[in-house]
Amino acid sequence: TTCLLLPLENSSSFLSRTSFYNNCWFFPSMYCLSLYNQIRFVKSALWYHGYGRPELYRLPSDGSAGSRELLLAFSWLLHRLSLLEQLLARNRVKTGDETSVCTCEDDLPNSQTGTTEIAPEYGLEDRVDVRYLQWLNGRLRFQWRSLHAQHQEQCKLLHKIHLFTSGSHMDQTLGHFSVTETDLVRQPENYKQLLQLLELETMQLEAFLEWKQLEPVYWQWMVMNQTDFEGIFSQKSTILFPLPFFPLQVKTKEEELQKEEFSATARKIQESVELKLLNLTHLCAPKKTQLHGSCRLVFRSKHPASKMAVSATEVIRELQMREASLERELKQLQEECRQRLDEIAEGLDGVICISP
Amino acid sequence: MSIVTVQLGQCGNQIGHEVFNAICSDVHGTHGLCSKKENESYCDACKERFFCEEESEVPVARAVLVDMEPKVISQTLSMAARSGYWKYDDRSHFCQKQGSGNNWANGYSVHGPRHKEVIMNLVQKEAEKCDRLGGFFTIMSMAGGTGSGLGAYVTQCLRDAFPTSFILNHVIWPYGTGEIIVQNYNSVLTLSHLYQSSDALLVHENDVIHKICAQLMNIKQISFRDVNQVIAHQLGSVFQPTYTAEGGLHYSRNPLGDLMETLVPHPEFKMLGLRNIPQMPENSLAYSTFSWPGLIKHLRQMLIANAKMEEGIDWQVRPPRLGLHPLSHSANKPLQFNTSIANLVILRGKDMHSVDLGSFRDPSLYTSWLNPQDAFNVWKTPRAFNKYEKSASLVSNSQFLLKPLDNVVGKAWNMFASKAYIHQYTKFGIEEEDFLDSFTALEQVISSYTIL
Numbered sequence: 001t002t003c004l005l006l007p008l009e010n011s012s013s014f015l016s017r018t019s020f021y022n023n024c025w026f027f028p029s030m031y032c033l034s035l036y037n038q039i040r041f042v043k044s045a046l047w048y049h050g051y052g053r054p055e056l057y058r059l060p061s062d063g064s065a066g067s068r069e070l071l072l073a074f075s076w077l078l079h080r081l082s083l084l085e086q087l088l089a090r091n092r093v094k095t096g097d098e099t100s101v102c103t104c105e106d107d108l109p110n111s112q113t114g115t116t117e118i119a120p121e122y123g124l125e126d127r128v129d130v131r132y133l134q135w136l137n138g139r140l141r142f143q144w145r146s147l148h149a150q151h152q153e154q155c156k157l158l159h160k161i162h163l164f165t166s167g168s169h170m171d172q173t174l175g176h177f178s179v180t181e182t183d184l185v186r187q188p189e190n191y192k193q194l195l196q197l198l199e200l201e202t203m204q205l206e207a208f209l210e211w212k213q214l215e216p217v218y219w220q221w222m223v224m225n226q227t228d229f230e231g232i233f234s235q236k237s238t239i240l241f242p243l244p245f246f247p248l249q250v251k252t253k254e255e256e257l258q259k260e261e262f263s264a265t266a267r268k269i270q271e272s273v274e275l276k277l278l279n280l281t282h283l284c285a286p287k288k289t290q291l292h293g294s295c296r297l298v299f300r301s302k303h304p305a306s307k308m309a310v311s312a313t314e315v316i317r318e319l320q321m322r323e324a325s326l327e328r329e330l331k332q333l334q335e336e337c338r339q340r341l342d343e344i345a346e347g348l349d350g351v352i353c354i355s356p
Numbered sequence: 357m358s359i360v361t362v363q364l365g366q367c368g369n370q371i372g373h374e375v376f377n378a379i380c381s382d383v384h385g386t387h388g389l390c391s392k393k394e395n396e397s398y399c400d401a402c403k404e405r406f407f408c409e410e411e412s413e414v415p416v417a418r419a420v421l422v423d424m425e426p427k428v429i430s431q432t433l434s435m436a437a438r439s440g441y442w443k444y445d446d447r448s449h450f451c452q453k454q455g456s457g458n459n460w461a462n463g464y465s466v467h468g469p470r471h472k473e474v475i476m477n478l479v480q481k482e483a484e485k486c487d488r489l490g491g492f493f494t495i496m497s498m499a500g501g502t503g504s505g506l507g508a509y510v511t512q513c514l515r516d517a518f519p520t521s522f523i524l525n526h527v528i529w530p531y532g533t534g535e536i537i538v539q540n541y542n543s544v545l546t547l548s549h550l551y552q553s554s555d556a557l558l559v560h561e562n563d564v565i566h567k568i569c570a571q572l573m574n575i576k577q578i579s580f581r582d583v584n585q586v587i588a589h590q591l592g593s594v595f596q597p598t599y600t601a602e603g604g605l606h607y608s609r610n611p612l613g614d615l616m617e618t619l620v621p622h623p624e625f626k627m628l629g630l631r632n633i634p635q636m637p638e639n640s641l642a643y644s645t646f647s648w649p650g651l652i653k654h655l656r657q658m659l660i661a662n663a664k665m666e667e668g669i670d671w672q673v674r675p676p677r678l679g680l681h682p683l684s685h686s687a688n689k690p691l692q693f694n695t696s697i698a699n700l701v702i703l704r705g706k707d708m709h710s711v712d713l714g715s716f717r718d719p720s721l722y723t724s725w726l727n728p729q730d731a732f733n734v735w736k737t738p739r740a741f742n743k744y745e746k747s748a749s750l751v752s753n754s755q756f757l758l759k760p761l762d763n764v765v766g767k768a769w770n771m772f773a774s775k776a777y778i779h780q781y782t783k784f785g786i787e788e789e790d791f792l793d794s795f796t797a798l799e800q801v802i803s804s805y806t807i808l
């Protein structure tokens with residue numbers, strides 16, 4: 001009953017469960033985890049992505065119940081994260097060398113702007129020695145450093161390949177081989193494997209198209225079952241599904257309102273909606289200077305950087321400006337804190353407070 | 357992944373040379389006792405870590421040699437070249453005509469800044485030769501002038517220039533009855549400065565190694581070389597390739613990172629000690645056999661009774677019983693018991709897969725805020741090390757150094773209180789305030805380790 005991927009299993013023409021696990025970016029080698037850890041992991045991953053329905057987090061950790069909640073959560077993921085599209089993009093067979101570039105201000109991938117930062121309530125026990133947290137933090141720091149070294153090595157090796165194969169590629173704009181191509185040149189028999197991968201990808205894409213055609217049926221079925229999810233609307237953190245839920249919500253709200261308060265409330269709502277819309281347009285506004293996503297790596301030795309390229313000096317200048325503004329903000333906040341401390345200290349008898 | 361070794365001062369250069377020697381003779385030995393394939397990947401991993409093989413017949417050590425006197429460096433270079441198995445890069449060393457006169461301040465404030473650019477250029481060149489720079493391993497003495505003063509300065513420069521690389525400092529703790537009058541000052545200054553810029557300090561006490569030479573190795577007249585060879589053997593037993601993950605298929609490519617992540621993630625606890633078993637003269641090895649349970653039993657008792665070698669272990673020391681005094685856990689424990697933060701056991705040789713290490717996973721061995729899952733790790737390889745059919749090493753982040761540290765700080769403080777020899781430091785720009793900062797930093801370390 002704890003299988004999160006129930007709908008996937010049913011649509012057998014899609015990915016097999018095994019290959020789904022293996023390709024999944026948010027389930028690190030799921031098969032190595034114990035059931036308890038799997039459940040913990042699923043809960044925290046959902047929490048991370050902003051899933052707020054408490055019933056899910058109250059599910060027992062032995063996996064004895066919860067398939068309905070999981071189905072709901074899965075549907076939410078499917079809709080909210082564009083899960084399938086992300087997986088397809090992630091597992092695309094790459095014949096060229098790619099790197100991820102992100103010059104967004106908040107450094108968060110677009111899809112994750114909805115993630116929560118609050119720690120889950122069920123997680124840590126009441127008394128945790130701060131030294132343990134420092135220890136864990138230190139481990140993360142070290143792991144990050146190891147990753148960094150690994151990434152630098154990758155860059156170094158890529159550079160070697162690009163340098164040594166320059167002039168070999170038929171495509172003049174590229175000029176050099178990618179890792180996959182170099183591998184094929186060295187071990188031509190590997191093309192069979194590549195072909196297989198490409199065929200598999202085609203199959204997945206076809207299955208995806210099929211799913212897209214059938215998707216409305218799935219959502220309708222979900223909505224038909226929605227009565228089973230008791231109390232779904234009584235929660236603060238209402239889960240927003242595509243269309244069908246919306247009218248219902250508005251209706252209940254409307255009934256709650258008393259007539260004399262109606263206009264005032266309506267105005268308030270109107271204002272907050274406008275504010276949110278403003279926020280949204282700001283968030284969705286195309287930002288010309290900001291790159292985000294995967295880019296094909298092409299080695300250029302002497303040519304001047306093309307228009308799309310990220311210029312280091314530009315980024316540095318931008319970062320410096322940002323640093324300056326942050327520093328100003330910090331100073332201002334410190335000043336405010338100092339003032340508040342002074343105010344508090346004035347209210348205390350017999351205490352001398354020396355401001356930092 | 358590769359480690360760049362930085363050998364500083366007379367002591368650092370001599371030990372560094374012995375380390376490369378030990379590693380090389382282990383790789384070239386015919387004692388591997390494992391499959392040919394295993395041996396090959398072991399040797400490859402080792403070479404990637406410590407040597408580069410560009411354009412030369414013998415492997416070239418990834419090392420930078422620094423000293424203020426030319427004598428030791430030229431000896432070291434020629435000895436390595438004569439071995440025929442490996443050598444140093446001819447251009448990867450730096451020396452001057454005059455030493456630091458055992459004055460920490462001279463090394464730190466004068467020689468360091470003056471020669472920073474040249475030294476860091478050498479380091480940069482070595483670093484660029486690595487496909488993947490894993491980090492730095494610096495070797496130096498704690499009490500002298502060049503190694504300790506310049507070493508502390510160079511470590512700081514390394515941290516600035518390579519903020520994301522791992523830095524492991526190997527320091528030699530001076531003899532309790534050392535001949536340098538200001539050795540405690542130097543030690544306090546070195547330790548406090550390293551504690552800031554290094555990720556971990558791996559400590560070898562001269563007194564302990566001396567005892568090992570006398571009692572385990574049966575050496576009558578102990579030379580520096582004998583001491584250094586024991587140290588090199590112990591270091592090799594840690595840094596030669598191992599499988600660091602359970603069921604791993606490849607030798608770890610990130611030895612420094614794996615070591616740090618296992619033992620010193622907490623920035624307040626960076627002191628590492630090293631024990632190994634067995635340790636004996638080479639000619640006795642042929643007549644000895646060992647069983648894993650016996651070795652592990654000894655190693656564990658060496659840990660909890662804080663014995664530095666397998667002879668003279670106090671078998672009366674027992675871990676405190678957990679649960680009796682949950683709130684005053686540290687206050688009520690037996691005095692001699694050595695509480696650990698984290699331990700790493702490294703097993704090399706025959707049948708190491710069958711070894712039961714349950715006794716190291718006992719929660720009572722560790723501080724109350726870490727569980728054995730976090731605090732204990734094992735690295736393994738079936739490949740035997742340096743002619744030992746079976747051998748085990750233990751790297752431990754524990755209270756083992758509390759007493760020596762307290763001693764050094766106490767002695768230095770007594771001298772400082774009477775202002776003895778301070779002028780020798782102030783004349784090179786190390787003021788009384790710097791001393792006070794160093795004392796404070798080390799008192800903090802002592803207190804952190806005491807209240808585990």
